[in-house]
Amino acid sequence: MNNLNQYKTYLINTKRCLTYYNYLRPLFAYLEEQKLEFTVITKDQLANYFTVKNYKPASINKLIGACHNYCKYNNITTHASFEIKSLDVGHKQRKYMTEDDIKQSLKYISTYNNKLNMQKVEAILYFMLYTAVRKSELFNLKRDKFDFKENTVQIYEKKLKKEKTLALPSKFAIKLRDYFGSEAEKENAFNINEAWLNDLFRRILSKYLGKSLSPHMLRHGGAKYLLRIGISITDVQFILGHSDIQTTMIYAASDQAGVIRNCREKLG
Numbered sequence: 001m002n003n004l005n006q007y008k009t010y011l012i013n014t015k016r017c018l019t020y021y022n023y024l025r026p027l028f029a030y031l032e033e034q035k036l037e038f039t040v041i042t043k044d045q046l047a048n049y050f051t052v053k054n055y056k057p058a059s060i061n062k063l064i065g066a067c068h069n070y071c072k073y074n075n076i077t078t079h080a081s082f083e084i085k086s087l088d089v090g091h092k093q094r095k096y097m098t099e100d101d102i103k104q105s106l107k108y109i110s111t112y113n114n115k116l117n118m119q120k121v122e123a124i125l126y127f128m129l130y131t132a133v134r135k136s137e138l139f140n141l142k143r144d145k146f147d148f149k150e151n152t153v154q155i156y157e158k159k160l161k162k163e164k165t166l167a168l169p170s171k172f173a174i175k176l177r178d179y180f181g182s183e184a185e186k187e188n189a190f191n192i193n194e195a196w197l198n199d200l201f202r203r204i205l206s207k208y209l210g211k212s213l214s215p216h217m218l219r220h221g222g223a224k225y226l227l228r229i230g231i232s233i234t235d236v237q238f239i240l241g242h243s244d245i246q247t248t249m250i251y252a253a254s255d256q257a258g259v260i261r262n263c264r265e266k267l268g
Contacts, residue, residue, distance in 0.1 A: 020066035023062055024066050024067070026240050031125065047245045048254075064084055068081060095220065099225060119175075129225055139193065139194065141155065143185050151170050153165070154250065202214060223239075
């Protein structure tokens with residue numbers, strides 16, 4: 001912290017605003033608590049700090065600017081902050097479905113639409129929320145990729161061309177297993193195609209909830225849900241399959257992120 005105090009003195013002597021110092025002070029306190037060094041902090045660790053502090057895009061930009069100025073003062077030419085581009089403050093927030101939207105949808109469907117298999121619809125909607133899965137990944141998923149002893153599922157990421165293993169909430173896993181037992185597997189794990197899924201969201205759910213919905217909005221909702229229950233931004237990056245953590249930071253910017261814990265502990 002001594003060098004940070006020298007930086008503060010420099011700002012005062014040159015009659016500059018202390019905004020940069022005020023943003024750096026809590027960062028340095030956090031680094032000290034985590035036993036990390038400013039000069040060697042990684043991009044992911046810096047992004048985690050943004051999540052812990054619940055920084056919005058404007059605050060993230062200010063801290064990045066503060067880091068740049070501090071690096072210039074100390075002749076530091078390589079730093080994690082240089083790898084993070086400034087966020088668009090005016091970026092339109094992505095539309096998403098919430099857990100409450102799912103509960104309300106299931107309530108309406110059970111009341112007004114007896115043509116749909118409620119067990120199937122519930123399994124699909126909550127699976128999409130808990131895994132933030134892409135449509136293509138959902139359609140390619142087979143039941144032999146589920147492990148109900150460990151409550152996990154292996155999902156093939158077409159973009160990254162590799163499989164990832166995700167944890168499932170234990171209570172949900174029981175319901176999912178019951179659904180699988182009620183309907184034999186045919187074309188994929190949930191026996192659905194793109195036309196069926198789009199119709200569910202755009203015609204049925206949109207009608208009941210009174211707003212335009214798409215399957216991808218539940219992927220956005222899943223990302224925000226995972227951050228809200230306290231899963232770290234780096235773990236959410238892995239779940240979403242983002243190659244750059246800055247893409248994941250869009251979801252973190254407006255969410256209340258709790259204590260960072262292991263995914264399995266948080267998902268139950």
